[in-house]
Amino acid sequence: MAGKTHGADLSVRNVRKVYTGRGAAVEAIQDLSFDVKAGELVCVVGPSGAGKTTLLRILAGLLGSTSGEVALGGDLVKGPPPGMAVVLQEYGRSLFPWMTVAKNIELPLKEKGVPKAERKRLVQEALDAVSLADAGRSYPWQLSGGMQQRVAIARAVAYEPQVLLMDEPFAAVDAQTRLELEDLVRALWQRLGVTVVFVTHDIDEAVYLGEHVFVLSNRPTILLEKVTIDLGANRDQVATRTHPEFGRLRNHVYELVQHAKKGARSLDEAGLAPAWLPANGETTVRQRELITAQALAAPVVDATADVDDAPVDDAEQAGSAEA
Amino acid sequence: MSASTPAARVLRAAGLGLWKAVLFVLLPAVLVTIWWFASAGSTDPQVPALSVVLEKFSTVWFTEPFSQSLFVKAVVPSVTRLLIGFGIALVLGVVLGVLIGTFRPLRDFLEPALEFFRAIPPPILAPILMLFLGIDHALKIAIIAVGAVWPILLNTIEGVRGIDPVLKDTAQAYRLGPARRLFALTLPGAGPQIFTGARQALSIAMILMVIGEMFAAFDGIGSAIATFQATFATASMWSAVLILGSIGVVLALLFGAVERVVLKWYRGYLRTQRGGA
Numbered sequence: 001m002a003g004k005t006h007g008a009d010l011s012v013r014n015v016r017k018v019y020t021g022r023g024a025a026v027e028a029i030q031d032l033s034f035d036v037k038a039g040e041l042v043c044v045v046g047p048s049g050a051g052k053t054t055l056l057r058i059l060a061g062l063l064g065s066t067s068g069e070v071a072l073g074g075d076l077v078k079g080p081p082p083g084m085a086v087v088l089q090e091y092g093r094s095l096f097p098w099m100t101v102a103k104n105i106e107l108p109l110k111e112k113g114v115p116k117a118e119r120k121r122l123v124q125e126a127l128d129a130v131s132l133a134d135a136g137r138s139y140p141w142q143l144s145g146g147m148q149q150r151v152a153i154a155r156a157v158a159y160e161p162q163v164l165l166m167d168e169p170f171a172a173v174d175a176q177t178r179l180e181l182e183d184l185v186r187a188l189w190q191r192l193g194v195t196v197v198f199v200t201h202d203i204d205e206a207v208y209l210g211e212h213v214f215v216l217s218n219r220p221t222i223l224l225e226k227v228t229i230d231l232g233a234n235r236d237q238v239a240t241r242t243h244p245e246f247g248r249l250r251n252h253v254y255e256l257v258q259h260a261k262k263g264a265r266s267l268d269e270a271g272l273a274p275a276w277l278p279a280n281g282e283t284t285v286r287q288r289e290l291i292t293a294q295a296l297a298a299p300v301v302d303a304t305a306d307v308d309d310a311p312v313d314d315a316e317q318a319g320s321a322e323a
Numbered sequence: 324m325s326a327s328t329p330a331a332r333v334l335r336a337a338g339l340g341l342w343k344a345v346l347f348v349l350l351p352a353v354l355v356t357i358w359w360f361a362s363a364g365s366t367d368p369q370v371p372a373l374s375v376v377l378e379k380f381s382t383v384w385f386t387e388p389f390s391q392s393l394f395v396k397a398v399v400p401s402v403t404r405l406l407i408g409f410g411i412a413l414v415l416g417v418v419l420g421v422l423i424g425t426f427r428p429l430r431d432f433l434e435p436a437l438e439f440f441r442a443i444p445p446p447i448l449a450p451i452l453m454l455f456l457g458i459d460h461a462l463k464i465a466i467i468a469v470g471a472v473w474p475i476l477l478n479t480i481e482g483v484r485g486i487d488p489v490l491k492d493t494a495q496a497y498r499l500g501p502a503r504r505l506f507a508l509t510l511p512g513a514g515p516q517i518f519t520g521a522r523q524a525l526s527i528a529m530i531l532m533v534i535g536e537m538f539a540a541f542d543g544i545g546s547a548i549a550t551f552q553a554t555f556a557t558a559s560m561w562s563a564v565l566i567l568g569s570i571g572v573v574l575a576l577l578f579g580a581v582e583r584v585v586l587k588w589y590r591g592y593l594r595t596q597r598g599g600a
Contacts, residue, residue: 062492079495086496093489098511098588107507108497139588141595159497 007039007195008073008083008162010059015068017054028054030220032068036212038162041189041196043206045253046216046224047261052199055221056167059197060086072163085156089168091149095140101127102136105155112159126158129188146177150184157188163195171201179237182209186235203257207250208235215253217260224260225267227253227275249275371558379562393547394566401532401543402570404460408467409528413521416472420479420517421509430480441477445470445531449538458539466535471524478520482513515589518582525578529571544570 017029028051036042046052057063059070061080070077072084085108088094095104102123109119127133130150140148149169156164166185170178182205189196200206206213213227229249231240240246252275259270267274359373384394423430449466456462486508494508510517536545544567551560583590 057492060496062495080498082498084496086493088489088492090489093487094493096490096493096507096511097592098514099507107499107503111497111499111503139591141592 006162007193009038009071010036010163010195010197011071012059013069013071015055015058015065015070017051017058017063018066027220029058029065030222032216032221032223034214034223034226036195036197038073038195039193040211041186041198041209042212042214043210044197044199044214044216045201045203045206045257046221047218047257048201049219050216050260051219051221052201052216053167055216056086056165056197056199060084060165083162085159085161085164087149087152087156087164087166087169089171091145091152091169091172092140094152095148095155097139097141099139100136101132101138101140101143101151101154104140104151105136105158108155108159122158122160123154126154129157129191130154130184146173146181149173149181153181153184153188157192160192161194163197164189166196166198168200169198170205178205183235183237185209190233203253204241204250207231207246207253208237208240213249213253215256215260217265218263222265224256224264224270225274368555368557371561375558376561376565379559383559383562384566397542397544397547397563398566398570400460401536401545404463404535404543405467405528405532405574408464408532409471409525411464411468412471412475412524412528415468416475416520416524417479417510417517420476421483421505421513423476424480424483424513425509430484437477441473445527446534449535453539458541462539463532463535463543467528467531470531471528474523474527475517475520478516478523479513482516482520483509485516486512514586518586522578522582525574526571529567529574533567 012032012034015029015032017027019026019028032055044052044055054063058065059077061070061077061084072081075081095101096107099107105123105126106119109122114122123136124133127136130153132147132150132154135143135147135151140151143151152169169185170181173181185196185198186209188194198206198209200209207227207229208231210229213229215224215227216222217224227249231243231246231249252272256264256267256270256272259272264270355373362370362372363374365372384392386392389395423433445466448469449462452462452465452469456465490508490512494504499507532543533545533548536543537549544563548560548563548567551557551563
């Protein structure tokens, strides 16, 4: 893709969602706050019914929160924001069956006001990027499930978004296709520099894909842990998945989700230490670095938060400037 | 089977077309044959021989010059009014249907009234509309439009309401504006249902075309039938019925052709949904 798009920060502050329909009100999300930095790929996992889809719909501006706010690139999300693309689980139902694959990809670009020649180029590049170069003239329903989901991804890619939201996009495709699509998402993410929020119920997938994994509790949903996945920039279906660190993180997230299913609402209640803290004293070099970094981070944060220090610094600087 | 050379494919397609054409005319041909022999030599004036009925085509309908023939004088105004009335019903039904189907409060507000009006048999409206519109073209067109609008309206409402919420989410997430949403999502999404309604409306329109003309007869096929019947010209009356039926067949074929083009995607889509491919 020629113009590398730049991701935008996504910030979620005290989001709460209560469904008030017929019957009793249901509190789906109790209180969620987290940040996704521009260009990060984060995964959201949690037990089924953890309000993952609700959260994604709120992030997408498709659903209003009861309270709290979501900001994309500093702007409050009140409806679907510009520069956002979504890929939904129901690939078969998110593509317009009366349009060819190329028209499906082109439609949002028309709305964006992209000139025709440019649209044509973007569509073809997006199709190339998902290895569907020849499928432009087909109708979505003529393609297999995995190919349809590729089309949905191509549509998102052609849109050149700043943030890409994916709601269990591979839940309904077969296992092999799934692995291919995971690598496709990683590759596109690295190439485009876009911010990606990837919701999944598959723990392995979350750990394999994400730079961070947000683990959610049962509903009413809160954030249990933000797990940093330190598996490097280049992931490989064989090497990464057999790496001990992958296993450790996977097991950690798995255990946490199991406890969350039973109702644990904090790491303490789950009886688990944070993922970055080694369980039994065996630490790798990388982990020791992390631990040191975490330890160092604390006083630094305190210092900047200390109101008294700041004016002194300013005064000294001002003084030296005068002198 | 090595029947995939282009020539073979054309031949097979032609064969299929031929077979379909044979199937299409087979039953009518059988019925006409039965009619022909059963009515041959009939002396009953109410049931004239088919040969006598067919004679009327040249002596009553297609007299020279063609422009002055009864066919032109009766069929042209009838079909014109039918098409105008149907067109009004189509536009009105789709426009109102999209609005009502899109806006939930509007639907809740209008539904009881719609049920009421739909329940009124349209022919009943003829004498009432006559008070306002006289007996001219306007009346006959209005009867057709008022009667034919309901299946289109109600099917459009259902069609719009039934559009997949995932598609609506997609359209919203990609910030499609109202116009693009209408033409890329709402109309094509409701398309199959709109066509179902329009097909029903077309046959209703045919019925109302004749009824309107019988009520206030001065031209048209309905008027011709009423006149033949009143003057005991039974054979001519039967021939008018044949012409009416033929018009129905032609309109249905035209409708089918339009539908095949517009809903081309839908046929393929349905096939894959059923095949589970």
